[in-house]
Amino acid sequence: MSEAGDFARxxxxxxxxxxLSYGVLARRLHTSTSTLHRYCNGEALPAEFAVVxxxxxxxxxxxxxxxxxHRAWLLADARRRSGAAAPTPVPVPEVAPTPEPVPELPVTAGAAEPAVLVAGPAAVGEPAVRPSWYRRRAAVVAAAGLAAGALAVALLAVTGPDRGTPQAGAGPGAGTPGPAGSAPAGTPSADGTAPTESAPGPGPSSPSAAPGGPATAPAPSSAPPPSAAPGRAPAAPLRAAVRSHVWAAGCDHAYLSERGPASVxxxxxxxxxxxxxxxxxAVHAGNQIVEVTLHGTGGGAVVLEGLEVRVAAxxxxxAWNVYEMSQGCGGGLTPAVFAVNLDAPRPLARPVAGNDAGNRLPAPSFPMRVSAAEPVVLRVAAATTGCDCDWSLDLRWSSPVGSGTLRVDDGGRPLRTSAATGRPVYGYxxxxxxWSR
Incomplete structure (x- = not known):
């Protein structure tokens, strides 16, 4: 049985x-019934441990x-990151022998999805003998060693997979390299841009351009931040992982595509x-949530001073079709965010409070402190009703090595969000x- 199949079982x-029925559980997990059914059948894996x-x-x-x-999800997620074949459904659980002692493997318990600031996860011990309800084959337990690298990074970022290769960069004004000039995983970038989950693709300035590509696992590095070249701003002592395809409640989002429903x-x-x-x-329709996970690369702390919005075009x-990812999806959690109105002449990142089942989540505010032991998660929710916009974010920082700006974009390309008012809307x-209207 594969790691994904074991997790589904x-x-x-x-x-x-x-x-509990799939419908009841889906509402409690803030996801759709069909998505939960795919998780339990081994056809898909949750993007974040918060769902698990x-x-x-x-x-x-x-x-x-x-x-x-949690351990089963980490193993399955590590296998997915390694580029193995997609999980296949496992219809019937296998009959397992009597539980036997296995070596203890420390596991860090996941936390609910953070609103704005995320502290380091808390360690949770595990009994040496597994309970009788859970039968894991020895091969899966042995595979834990293969997942060790992905486990450390996944727990540091807290918020799940789809992490871009973390890099650190220089201040504003630096050039943006193309895919051929990208730095290796774990190597700080010299241009001040933060990596994202997207793969190289057509430029967003073309009407047919589309964001996105397979995610790559971040590679940790213990190398100190590079020193600045003479006459240039210092390299940011930060690592940033950008997720540009974050859905509200994990299921609510829409995309624009020029293709007809029969071809999607x-x-x-x-x-x-x-x-x-x-x-x-496809491009984001009407709104886009971008999540940036940051942590320091040196021994000291970095102060995040502010966030600026840059609209490039x-x-x-x-006049494309709108495709909704889920119908009737929703939940009681609304994370606190920086809201951006891309239609404004000079868009600003405005702090907005969130809500968790009636409990107010305070709005994010600068300055913020980030270090290797204290990661920070920023959420930016951008919206437009009148333009097809190319945009990016500039994050101002300062530290003992100097100060500068970290560019947050879509893997070296601008982020792209387009208005979708009056367009044909399809649901699956x-x-x-x-797809049908």
């Missing part, structure tokens, strides 16, 4: 024992069971959105297996 066992954590709590899992489920693939899960959007030559929105009908 554990989810099915917890669901069956909890006695909410699932375990909704099903009444014990602390030991939650740790086992079924909607993906959030983790596969960059590759799906690239294949459909405004075009007439293309699971019963018919096709």
């Amino acid at each position: 554990l989810m099915r066992e917890l669901k069956d024992r909890g006695g 954590d909410r699932f375990a709590r909704a099903c009444g899992a014990s602390a030991a069971e939650a740790v086992d489920l 693939s079924p909607p993906p899960v959030e983790a596969d959105a960059p590759a799906w959007a690239s294949a459909q030559r 405004r075009r007439t929105p293309p 009908a699971l019963e018919q297996g096709r």
Whole structure:
């Protein structure tokens, strides 16, 4: 049984024992019923452990069971990052022998998705003998060693996979290299741009350009930040991982594509959105959420002083179709964000408070402190009703080595968000297996 199949089996066992329907669980997890069904069948893997954590709590899992489920997700996620074949459904759980002691593997428990600031995760111990409900084959346990590198980075960023290769860069005004000039994983970039989850693709200034591409796993590096060249701003002592395909509640989003509904693939899960959007030559419709995870690369702290919005181009929105990723999706969690109105003459990143089941989440504010031990997560929600916009973010920072600006964009290209007002809207009908208006 594959790592993804083993994880799916554990989810099915917890669901069956909890006695909750897919519909009830989907509402509690803030996701769609079809997406949850794919998780439990082994056809897809959650993009973030926060979904897995909410699932375990909704099903009444014990602390030991939650740790086992967390480990299974980490192994499956590491396998996905390594470029292995996609998970296949596992219809019938195998009959396992009597549990036997296995070597203890420390696991860090996941946390709910952070609103703006994310502290380091807390360690949770695991019993030496697994509970009887969970039977893992020795091969899967042995595979834990293969996932060690991905595990360390995944837990540092907290918010799940789809992390771009972390880099640090110089101040504003530096040139942006193309894919051929990109720095290797774990090597600070010299141009001040933060990497994203997107793969190289057509430039966004073309009407048919599309963001997105397969995500790459971040590679940790212990190298000190590079010193500045004479006459240039110092390189940012920061690593930044950018996710440009973040969906509201993990399921609510829409894309514009010039293709007709018969030529568009079924909607993906959030983790596969960059590759799906690239294949459909799709762009974000109406709004886009960008998540930036930052941590220091040196021994000292870095102060984040402010965030500026740069709109590089405004075009007439293309007359394409709108494809909604989910229908009837929603939940009780609204993270705090920096809201950006791209239609404004000079767009600003405006702090907005969030809400978690009636509890107010304070709005983010600068300055912020970030270090290797204290990561920070920034969420930016951009919206437009009148333009096809190319835009980026400049994050101002200062530290003992100097000060500068870190460019946040889509892997060296501007982020792209287009208005979709008045365009034909399609949703995916699971019963018919096709897009329909």
